[in-house]
Amino acid sequence: MVRKTFRVLPGFGLTMGFTLCYLSAIVLIPFAGLVVRTLELSWADFWHLATTDRALAAYRLTFGASLVAAVANALFGTLLAWVLVRYEFPGRRFIDAMVDFPFALPTAVAGLTLANLFAANGWLGRHLVPLGIKGAFTPLGVVIALTFVGLPFVVRTLQPVLQNLEREVEEAAATLGAGRLRTFVAVIAPALLPAVLTGFALAFARAIGEYGSIVFISGNLPFKTEIAPYLIVMRLEEYDYTSAIALAVVLLVFSFLLLGVINLLEHWSSRFQE
């Protein structure tokens, strides 16, 4: 007997070939270039370049502000998703559609308009600056920009989970005598947790690499309001490729670790829903 594997549909060779060539040209070769240049560095050199005082200050701001923004997104995103799924109120559909606005708006425009809003003479800054809340050219500005950019992640991850949540479980809890708050804490919150964490991690990952919206609002002062991606750009402008590469590798390693965590969370989240 001759066993012949027979592909019914045509075009596998063509499409797969094109996919792999294009993928190599656009993604794999550029990646490989960065890896090769990194491996040419000795460990001592790499460590020295990646941990200068200015770089450490930039990491602190990047990771710190990203964390604060992701927490804000987790809190407000959960609230927003809850309100959008559970309640009827005027403007609900409009806000639902607008949640994706930060995804659609070019980051430069986001940075420009937020910097203007929070500047001393801006619509919000006018009232906030006299109270001592300075949103432009401060670390707070970085947090504001990152909160804007990360806003859709938690809402969009949580919405389908909330919609599929079975109301019967809540009714059972109520029948058993639990108050609304207790039902929320003991029954609803645990079911939402994996999705909230996934959204949190997605917003955090996006915030780490964000550049466009921040350069406008932060002022980019070394040691004070300078984020790591901005420092990479500075090094490149000085033609100091090696320093730029060392900083980039730190960001990349962190992004890939986060990507792994996100995959695990999504896996956990999908198991939870079954």
Place this chain on the structure above:
Amino acid sequence: MAARGTEESPVTKWVLIGIALAFSFVFLLLPLVNVFVQALAHGLVHYWKSLAQPDSLAAIRLTLLVAAITVPLNMLFGLAAAWAIAKFEFPGKPVLVTVIDLPFSVSPVVAGLMFVVLFGLQGFFGTWLNAHHLKIIFAVPGIVLATVFVTFPFVARELIPVMQATGTEQEQAALTLGANGWQTFWHVTLPSVKWGLIYGIILCNARAMGEFGAVSVVSGHISGQTETMPLRVETLYQGATDASAAAAFAVASLLALLALVTLGIKTFLEWRQARAEKLIAGERS
């Protein structure tokens, strides 16, 4: 009263709605409205004049050119990748899908840096390119490459699940009836994934026209030559006068308009999809 135990009290409910509305107002509505108000702060005439500056016009042209190259390329790739991944079984498929998504986890600045490392003056091909008087970095080809990289996954990741969901039976039927591969693709596959494809294309286009970080690294910021619209916004903003700030907002308002149109089409496509699902669910019951 906790009599209806599955609902919050009206007070809690309206407080939550109030916070949500206030948050959306500050973080979604105000930034949007502010773009247009600031763009028109010096009047319509100044608005048109800012857009009609030769360097701003050049930026608009370059942005359109970059999108016109990037979007079809990534669309072609998305169709090919989705066909191979959704219609066939092969080892290593999950790895391929992960690698296709990779550009989304890379900081735009790092993405730009990768191309500088390859094609910059000190890069791998820098000396060779220089000897042959070819310019990629600080020129349009670099801007296109960086944009293709950051928008790489958009079409593919929309199409793969859609093509997987439609299966292969219809294509097999067409082939059995004597259609060739291309006919099958044009008349059977493409119509069935049409809306997913449009969805991917508008997201890809929005990002291609709005990309800042990656393009900023490879562009060199030469006004009138290698400045895209987002970079033009930055240059005008750095002008630091009221008039140039308003000009920055004028260019930004075009990009905000693009975002609104994208959002509109996206909402329409999602509404269509939800309605189709309801119809199918209705037929089944």
